[in-house]
Amino acid sequence: MHAIKWILLFATLIGFVPAASTQSLPTIKVAFNVPGDEAKLLMRAHPEYFPAIGRDYQINWMQLQGTATVSQALIAGTADCGVNAPLTLAQAITGAGLKPILIGAIIGESPQSFTSYWAVKEDSPIRTVKDLKGKTVAVNTIGSQLDAFTRIWLKQNGLDPKHDVNIAEVPFPLSEAALRQGRVDAIVLVQPFATRAEKTGGLRKLGALRDVQPNLLNLVEACRQDFVDAHPKVAAQYARDFAAASKRFSQDHAASIALLSDILKMPKPALESFMFTSHDYQRYPDGAVDVQVVQKSFDLFYDNGLLAKKLDANAYIRPGISLVAHQDSK
Structure with a gap:
């Protein structure tokens, strides 16, 4: 004891x-x-x-x-x-x-930071949001906040997201390949995938999330x-x-x-290319x-x-x- x-x-x-x-x-x-x-x-x-x-x-x-x-x-x-x-x-x-x-x-x-954006292929005939009528737009998850902003963005530009556009679910890591291969017509780009896509080239910005809500x-x-x-x-x-x-x-x-x-x-250089820069969140x-x-x-x-x-x-x-x-x- x-x-x-x-x-x-x-x-x-x-x-x-x-x-x-x-x-x-x-x-x-x-x-x-x-x-x-x-x-x-x-x-x-x-x-x-x-x-x-x-x-x-x-x-x-x-x-x-x-x-x-x-x-x-x-x-x-x-x-x-x-x-x-x-x-x-x-x-x-x-x-x-x-x-x-x-x-x-x-x-x-914010207006001073990176903003998520919708992109199409550079040679796509889609020049404005209204050209997405009858097309397929990929979002990361149906029901997510980015899905909601995509639908609001379409609606603000005169499209009915339920009937005019097909919204498909494609995870962020796979969306760029889906767009380049023609399986979808537009995608939402977020970091770090946006910087990777921009480095490869061949895509064009169609609209930005800050157009819907700046902050x-x-x-x-x-x-x-x-x-x-x-x-x-x-x-x-x-x-x-x-x-x-x-x-x-x-x-x-x-x-x-x-x-x-x-x-x-991910390799450090890939992250250093945008993190803590003006192209970061x-x-x-x-x-x-x-x-x-x-x-x-x-x-x-x-x-x-x-x-x-x-x-x-x-x-x-x-x-x-x-x-x-x-x-x-x-």
């Missing part, structure tokens, strides 16, 4: 934490996507940069494909927090009663409200670590490119959400029949937890 007491005392003095103590820490089930979810990819690869992970809480990481799948996991309660597009989040709220709290911003688009959040981080209510201190610390990861990723360019090169299995070094930008997306989706009711983005902000940008004129 005395020997056991001395062992425990020695373990305390040297800072040893028994496995049982680690197991008793609050756990956040966090869903992430690859690529795009960069701050969280850094947190997952290098938890040693964030002392609270493993000390105050632990993370159970789960990789899911697409933001719609993450929204479904949040609805089901199999994930506590995860990456969302404003559209999939809004549809989960209006369609399934999800109650989320916005934590932070991941990537977006846009592509990806946001959100947690279930019931999780935040039950663990407010843990949620606040997770938000602080998310902000720190966003800052570190944005500042240490070489390390960040090396990390993504390893995860995506809008990044948020503080990880903060611009609520006005989210509200404009919510309004756009509602006005185009993609949401059953209007939403107030401010309803999903929790003071002391949500990372919120200073709201200026947008």
